[in-house]
Amino acid sequence: MDEDFLRAIDNLDELIPEQKQLLDDEILICECFCVNVRDIRDSFKESKKVDLSILSERLCMGKGCGSCIKSSSEWLDKIF
Numbered sequence: 385m386d387e388d389f390l391r392a393i394d395n396l397d398e399l400i401p402e403q404k405q406l407l408d409d410e411i412l413i414c415e416c417f418c419v420n421v422r423d424i425r426d427s428f429k430e431s432k433k434v435d436l437s438i439l440s441e442r443l444c445m446g447k448g449c450g451s452c453i454k455s456s457s458e459w460l461d462k463i464f
């Protein structure tokens with residue numbers, strides 16, 4: 385087989401953009417107020433941009449222990 389062809393196959397994963405892994409709807413994000421991923425998606429289904437201050441207003445997220453907001457870097461980009 386052609387060595388260039390084999391090398392191209394070896395590097396194929398570098399050419400394919402990484403698929404973003406979205407969270408399942410049922411995953412609980414805020415344990416204090418029982419807010420899951422679906423609740424968050426429903427709140428921003430038009431804009432598809434999650435706003436933490438609106439989540440706090442509408443769903444009380446962050447108004448308990450606050451750990452859901454503190455850990456937002458772990459889940460924020462996996463909603464949409």
Ligand code: FES
Pocket residue numbers: 413414415416417444445446447448449450451452453
């Ligand atoms: S987990 Fe959201 S306020 Fe505690």
